[in-house]
Amino acid sequence: MKSSGETFIKTAEILAASQSPFFIGVRHHSPVLSAFAGRMLDEFKPDCVLMEFPADLEDVIPLISHAQTIAPVALSARSKEAGHHSEVFYPFADFSPELQVMRWCRENDIPLKAADLPAGAVHNPENETSETIDAPNSPGVSESLMKHFEADDTHELWERMIEESGAGRTSEELRRSALLCGIIMRMTGESPDSETLVREAHMRKTLEEAISDGYKRIAFVCGSYHCVGISAQTLSLDFPRNTHAVSEIREMDSCLVPYSFSLLDSRSGYASGIDFPLWRQKVWENLYESPDGSTLDNAALELILKAARKMREMNMLITFPDIRETWRMALDLSALRSHKSVTIRDITDAIEASCIKGDARDIFARRGIESVFSEERQGHLCPQAPIPPLGKNVQTELEALGLPVKSATPAVFRLSPAESPKDLKRHILLCRLEILGIPYGERISERDTNITTVWRVAWTPFVHSALGFLAVYGQDSFSAARGYLKVMFRKACETPDEDIPLYAAAEGAFPDLFSEMATFIIENSRFPSDAASLQHMGILISRIKQGLLYQFEPDHDVLEALFDIIINKLISLHEGHINSPSIDSIRAISATVAMASNSMPRTLYWFLERCTSSPSQLISACGWCNLVMAGKTEGSVAGSILGSVFELGDISSARDFTKGVLASALNLFEMDETVSGPFHERIRTMNDDTFLSHLPWLRDAFSVLSSADRQRFVSILGVREDHLSGIFTDSGDAAILARCDKAGFEKVKELFPDIEFAQPVIKTDSTSPAVQDETYTVTVGKISLNARWQLILGIMPRDKNYAAHARALSAVFGAGGGGEGSHLDFGGAGSGDSYPTVREWEADIGGLFTSENRDFLVEKAVRENWAAAVTDLDIDALPPSVDLLESIMSLKGSLSEDRIARLRPLIKRIVDELTKRLRSRVSSALSGIKTPFSSRRKSGSIDLKRTVKGNLSKVIFDPNPVIMADHFYFRKRAARRMEYTVFLLVDVSGSMNRSVIFSAVTAAIIASLPAVEVKFLAFNTETVDLSGLVSDPLSLLLEVDIGGGTDIFRALKTAHSMMKSPPRSFLVLVSDFEENSSDYPMMREIAAMAEAGVKMTGIAALDDTGKAVYNTQTASKAAAAGMAVGVSSPLDLARWLAGYLK
Amino acid sequence: MTTKEKSYQSLPAEILWKEELDWLELYDQNPKPPGWRLSPATVVTFIIGTDEPLRMPKGKKLPSGTNATLRVTPKYVGNRSLIERCTVTLAGERGLMLVGEPGTAKSMLSELFAAAISGTSSFTIQGTAGVPEEAFRYGWNYSMLLGKGPVPEALVPSPVLSAMRQGAIVRVEEITRCMPEIQDMLISILSERVIAIPELEIMERALQGFSVIATANLRDRGVNEMSAALKRRFNFETVPPIADAALELDLVKRQTRNLLDRSGFDIPLDEEITQAIVTAFRDLRTGLSAEGWTVDKPSTVMSTAEAVSVSVSMALEKAFFPSKDIHSAFPGYLLGTVEKDEPADRGKLLAYWDGPVARRGKNDDPVWKKLHDLKDVLK
Known part of the structure; x- marks a missing residue:
């Protein structure tokens, strides 16, 4: 047998010529064939039609073809036996040839028989016999055929052969093409499986029965793949057959349900689904009416208009010329590709080329367009159809599980x-x-x-x-x-x-x-x-x-x-927190580490390693602890670092590191000797003065523990160092207790000489600085270890000598299990002793602690929003710093006008100093800015080109040409013309204090430039225009209210609406990019402004520290939308501006 | 090609492919849009190439020396639909804008289109921030201007004006690097197809066949900078990087071979190393290795052109320093390509070494095993 293209053609000829039966090979959803099926049947004039449809569901056919049934509908059948999941599902749309054939038979009153294997048939692969001759598979021919049609698979082959070339052909031509396509599919794929063979055997049997029933003109409508297996004349061509009868047929429960395009779409997961159902529907409608396909061009235009509308809804700019160009391109592409009529591919290509302009919104545009082509359309059942059984079935299911249904x-x-x-x-x-x-x-x-x-x-x-x-x-x-x-x-x-x-x-x-x-x-x-x-x-x-x-x-x-x-x-989100000064960042990082604990990826290790070298001690501690817990570092390494915090010169670094350890890995600290050992050792062995000088920050660090943690910590301390188990009893009695214990032990040994006792550890109370190896000393200095820990943990020490310290510290850090943010009321309620006024407190700490610590505590007090601290204390004596200003600003809301007025001089001092510092740096970058246009005013250098151009009419020849210029043009230095507008959008939601201060000062400096107008917008969830105060940063800072959420989108929209000339506008966004809600509107706004020509930059922190905490995801999306994001100093900002202005 | 032509470093497409273009012009039976040298279908064929040789229609008189058949070389490796759409765009009333990552052959495509459609690709404007308006309209020969006054000889036409006069395609490379005001000059040129020259009191109208092909990079100063009015006069086509690994490898090998041949020395091409280069580039570009492992993408563009450049450099290094192990240079070159702007990219390359490279080495792939051992070069 020749395996070549000739076989294909010959077989196709045989099938096409067959009259008994007359084959109509289809694909289950084919608009072209649906349009022509009726015509094919009209021409053949059958007296009986057989269809590839389950024989046991034949009764449903009249319901499907009913005049009042509106497609799409679906037939679903399930076997009646419970627990069996054999289910069949047949959707029908207007562009399903089977549906059109059903309707034709009803309208022309021709009997229609279902010829396929019953849906309830049980198929047993072992029991069958088949002539197992391999199908003549000829891969070489099929490959070149596929290539010729530019098809990657059989689906595309059908598209090319039938769907895209349907218009203008006769129904007979199409029938032959469909049959040929079926043969190619059959012979190029794998051999048909046994189930297919059994079905084809059944169909052959039904055909024979119909013939013997006396029908002369039989039309057979089936998948064109099957035609070869059904025709008696192709039996000799070595195609495999199966002659086994089916053993068992189960009873099926069938129901008809209304269906929808969205479910029919192949992307909805339905395996035999079809793409772009709306277009298919249109193709069918148009070809049904006019088979030459002349109306398809208009149908394409309709679809393009729909897509354009959808794109406009997505804020894309689509105008009439775009639509015209798209339509032209679609028609020209189909001509170039030699399609008989415009196809869906041409349309989608045209839309993409003409309307999508290299946007960030591309993906959404494409999705939106696709949604147009699968626009929702629902079917309806005729009134005679039974009600779908979902309700009943669910009720049965619930009952079976004992859940109430009544x-x-x-x-x-x-x-x-x-x-x-x-x-x-x-x-x-x-x-x-x-x-x-x-x-x-x-x-x-x-x-x-x-x-x-x-x-x-x-x-x-x-x-x-x-x-x-x-x-x-x-x-x-x-x-x-x-x-x-x-x-x-x-x-x-x-x-x-x-x-x-x-x-x-x-x-x-x-x-x-x-x-x-x-x-x-x-x-x-x-x-x-x-x-x-x-x-x-x-x-x-x-x-x-x-x-x-x-x-x-x-x-x-x-x-x-x-x-x-x-x-x-x-991890990349946490990258934005690597310099963070806040505890929340630690919590977030620890949560991620916990989540990944089973299988930590390398990137997480490296991130943690990078954390350890972060300038923020909190994060560094978090990195170390997590690395120890993951087993990547020895505990002793972390322990020695922790132990050496006492040597750090900077109080806040020491506190931060300790705090970080406690916040990220408290149980590690409690349980792991290697980690906590050196720390404990230092606490025990340092002398009193050193201890007292470290006490404030130790107290601050340990204030991060909650009361429950504190209790647990204390009990663990008690377990660890037995002598501290008396921490709640009188100290100093420990020595006596030890002696008694020793005496008792001796006595017991006397009474029971045979029993081995473990040697007790003798503890003696010694005031000497020497430390003996096996015996703990309770203290090295006068302050006992008990007292030290009590002071650190904020428990009132029994030793009255140090009660004053405890009281002074408790005033700031809260008593016992308090912690951050606890406000104490002076002169009123409060636990135990309290201070009547702040001044007394100040006097106390002056006496108890070093001056460095005093400043630390006072600043802490201010940070803790002690209104009293700000007003009553002489904070003028504190070194003026931006930190102090930060604290005051966050405090501002709770102060009276009078108080604020009294603080003005201090604030003014700080602001002036900052301005002086910045101006000298920034001005140099901003000097020498020229305007681009030249003008007639006399100043600066001559614009020769413009002068010559403008005076060309005044040439005299004497005899050589000489220009007698009377108008001269000059390049203008920046004068008082507001060429550019800089919009400074400053996020004043919490934690941005420092940046707000620097922004205000920088705004003032930029505003002093001649060519630039500065607009200052402060925003949290609202946006406030403070442009009037730009030249007076002091008042601006006092106007701003820190706190609230973050709505960046609204701020951007406000700024955009204020822009008079976007190409001459700059937008500087100072924010942490933690958008409250979805960031999609924000990105759209940025993209819109970028398209309008606004030059944008996003700054996560505008200060002198270079540290910022920001949402890297949102920031990188913003960068992709057109806003360059970074962390910068005022100098960098100035340089960026100058780059555009010069 | 004449010997003189052979001595040039790079030749325009209409000279490089002169033989094919002439042959196709004779072969072309389809209707041509006015002003076009070839029909749209033939333009597509010219760029995509053919597998089977084309045969001249029977009865056509051939000039001496012309074969009856021609196998058209594939010049662009990629999606046929893209070329079809571009061709159809140029036949319409809009310009063609090719956008894409650097190194995706946008300029090459624009040159090929210009050569195929107009017969010349020399009407080109290289977009930079310093491009003045004279580049888009016209300038003056100032001395002649001062000497003879505003006469037509004193006018210096821009490439745009010259293309309009000839009915040819003008190419604007990197259009987004021009100043926005300058770019916007194209708006009225594209809608009206006329340039007014008030000094001479004439309106120069474009002949049939005039169109504009512009290219732009998506990376820096992207199409966001273009005004909406200008964008609307172009159809945008995104030129993607090569999707098929085998095709890319083939391309890199071919281009490397070409460039090495130009050096004058007989330098062999190491297949394994080239394969490794292309694989590494593809992994880092797509974020997914061939085996399906995820790769952390660096922020740099890993373009095919750059892969060619690395491959050429490595081959040259091997030729001139034969004692050095060729593999040892690879990490260094790759690092140089990857770490351009962001220091974090070095970390991503390290991650790549610890991930896919290590795994491939464990699977006993000899080349990758060697490369994995060279990890220290990256630190």
């Missing part, structure tokens, strides 16, 4: 899915109903609890009607929830703001959907941009990985990949 009174169910399989099934069912939005069960317990979940359920009439509406998605809870979830997924794919329903997929137990969503998230980078949501997602995944989510097992590789990316994103 009463509307709520009942509470406490489920343990991990332990009981029945509870697991209940939980999953309830989750699925929740996904569908059916108000049956309400979850009461916390979402992330593993062990039990608590639900409140009630069967109300609402539940019943809700189930009725959702029938289109499926017949039972599984398929309905799944279908609905798929639609939700599709919608979320197209809308950039919406979350992908990953949790729903996990809870509803759809591992394949989960994997699909996870893959989508990875490929399209649809991760949330803030750390908290990312961590939430990461926790979900680590729970799944650990098997804590009820035997839920999605694709392992995808899960790992997703987890890795989340960890990496968290």
Whole structure:
């Protein structure tokens, strides 16, 4: 047998010529064939039509073809036996040839027989016999055929051969092409599987029965792939056959449901789905009416208009010339590609070329366009069709699991899915109903609890009607929830703001959907941009990985990949915190480390390593502790660093480091001797004065412990160093107790000479500085170790000598388990003794502590928002610094006008000094700015070119040409013409104090330039225009109110609306980029302004420290949208401006 | 090519491919848009190339020395649809804007289109911040101007004006680097197709066949800077980096071979190293290794052109310093390519070494194993 292209053609000829039966080979959704099927049947005039349709579902055909049934509809059948998941699903749209054939038969009153294997047939592969001759597979021919048609697979082959060349051909030509296509598909793929062979055998049998029933003109409508297997004449061509009869046929429950385009779309996951259903529909409509395809051009234009409207909704600029150009391109492309009529590919290519202009919004534009082509359209059933059974089936399912289906009174169910399989099934069912939005069960317990979940359920009439509406998605809870979830997924794919329903997929137990969503998230980078949501997602995944989510097992590789990316994103978010001075950053980092604890990636190690060398001691400590806990560093290394904090000259560094250790790894500090040993050792062995000089910051550091932590710490200290177990008893008695203990021990040894006793450790109270190895000394100086720890932990020491210290410190740090931010009321309530006035307190600490510590404490007091501290203390004596100004600014809201007036001189001093410092640096960068235009005013250098140009009319010849210029043009130095506007948007939500101060001063300096106008906008959730105060930074700073949330989008919009000439505008955004809500509107605004020509820069911290805490995700998105983001000093900002102005 | 032409470093497309273009002009039976040298379908064929040789239609009289068949060399490796769309765009009333990452052959494509459609690619404006308006409209020969007054001979036409006079395509490279006011001169040229010269009191109108191809980089000073009015007069096409690994490898080998041949020495090309270079570039560019492992992408562009450059440098180094192990140079070159702006990129390269390179070494791939051992070079 020749295996070549000739075989294909010859076989096609045989099939096409066949009259008994007359073959109409189709693809299940083919607009072209649907349009021509009726014509083909009109020409052949059959007396009977056979169709590839399950024989046991023949009764449903009249309902499908009913005049009042509006497509798309779907036929779904399930076997009646419970527990069997053999399910068949047949969607029908107007562009399904089978539907058109059904309608034709009804209209022309021709009998229609279903010829395919019954849906309930049980197929047993072992029992069959078949002539197993391999199909004549000729890969060489098929490859060149595919290449000729430019098709990558059989789907595209059909598209090229039939769909794209349908217009203007006769129905007979198309029929032949379809048959040829089917043969190619058959012979180029793998051999047909046994199920296909059994089905074809059944179809052959039905054909023979029809012939013997006396029908003379039989038309057979089936997938063109099958034609070869059904025709008797191709039997000799060595195609495999199967002659085995089917053993068992189950009874099927069938139902017809209305369907929709979105579910029909191949991207919704339906395997035989079709892409762009709306276009297919249009092709069918147009070809049905005018088979020459002349109206398809207009249909294309309609679609382009729809897409244009959608793009305008997304704020893209699409005008009439764009639409005209798109249409022209679509038609020209189809001509270039030799298509008979314009195809969907031409249209999408044209839209992409003409309308999408290299935007940041490209992805969304494409998604939006795709959504136009699969616009939602729903089908309707005829009144005779039975009601879909979703409601009934769900009721049955609930009953089977013992959940209430009758009463509307709520009942509470406490489920343990991990332990009981029945509870697991209940939980999953309830989750699925929740996904569908059916108000049956309400979850009461916390979402992330593993062990039990608590639900409140009630069967109300609402539940019943809700189930009725959702029938289109499926017949039972599984398929309905799944279908609905798929639609939700599709919608979320197209809308950039919406979350992908990953949790729903996990809870509803759809591992394949989960994997699909996870893959989508990875490929399209649809991760949330803030750390908290990312961590939430990461926790979900680590729970799944650990098997804590009820035997839920999605694709392992995808899960790992997703987890890795989340960890990496968290790390890059944390990058923005690497210089952070705040405890929250430590908490965030520790949460991520905990999440990754099972399998820490290298990048996380490096990040932690980078943390250790961060200038912020808090972060450095966090890095060390986490590295020790991960086993990457020896505890002793961290321990020695911790022990050496006492040598650090800077109080705040020492405090920060210790605080960092306590905040990130308290239990490490408590339990691990190597880590805490050196620290404890120093505390024990340093002398009194040294101790007192370290005490304030030690107290500050340990104030980070909560009361519960404190208690635990104390008890652990007690366990560790036994002599401290008397920490709540009188100190100084420890020595006596030790002696008594020794005496008792001697006595017991006397009484029981045979028993071996462990040697007790003798503790003696010694005032000598010497330390003996085996014996602990209680103290080295006068202050006992007890007292030292009591002072550090804020417990009132028994030793009255140091009560004063404790009191003074408690005033600032709170008593006992207080901590940051506790306000003490002077002269009123308060625990124990309190100070009547601040001055007394100040006097006290002056006496008790060194001057350095005194300043430290006073500043702390100011930071703790002690209004009294600010007014009553002589803070003029404190060295003026921006730090102090920061504190005052945050305090400003609680001060009276009078107080503020009294502070003015101090503030003015600080501001003036800062201005002086900055001006000298910044001015040099901004000098010499010229305006681009030349003018007639006499100043500066001559613009020769312009002069010559302007005087060309005044040439005299004597005899050589000489220009007698009377108008001269000069390059102008910057005069009082406001050429440029600089918009300074300053984020005044908390933690930006320092930047606000520097921004105000810098704004004043820039405003003094002649060519530039400065607008100052302060924003948190509101935006305030303070441009009038730009020249007086002092008043500006006093006007600003620190605090509140962050709404960057609104600030940007306000600034944009204030711009008179965007190409001559600069926008400087000083912010930490922690946008309160979704950052998508912000990015759109930035992109819009960038397109308008505004020059933008984002600054995370505008000060002299170079440290910033900011959301790197949002910042990098902003950078991609057109705003360069960085951390800079006022000098850098000036240089950036000057670069444009000069 | 004449010997003189051979001595030049680089030749324009219309001279390099003269033989093919002439042959295709004879072969072309399809209708041509006014002012075009070839029909759109033939333009596409010229750029994409053919597998099977084309045969001259029967009965066509051929000048001496011309073959009856020609196999057209593929010049652009990539998506056919892209070329089709570009061609159709140029046949319309809009300009063509090619955008993409650096090193994706945008300039090469614009040259090929100009050569195929107009027969010349010499009407070109190189966009820089210093481009004055004379580059887009016209300038003056000032001495003649002062001597003879405003006469047509004193006018110095810009490439745009010359292209309009000839009905050819003008190419503007890196248009976004020009000042926005200068770029916007193209707006009225593209809508009206006329340049007014008030000094001579004439309006110069463009002949049929005039169009504009502009290129822009997506990376620095991207298309965000273009005014909306200007954008609307262009159709945008994004030229993607080469998707197929085998095609890219082939391209790199070919181009490296070409450049090495020009050096005059007989320098061999190490296949394994070139493969490693291309693989590394692709991994770092896409963020995904061939085996499916994720790679942390550095912020630098890893373009094919740069891969060629690295490959050439390494081959030259091996030729001139034969005692050195060729592998040892690789990490250094790669680091030089990767670490351009961001210091964090070095960390990402280190991560790459610890990730995919280490894994490949563990799988006993000899080249990668050697490379992994050279990790210290990166520190």
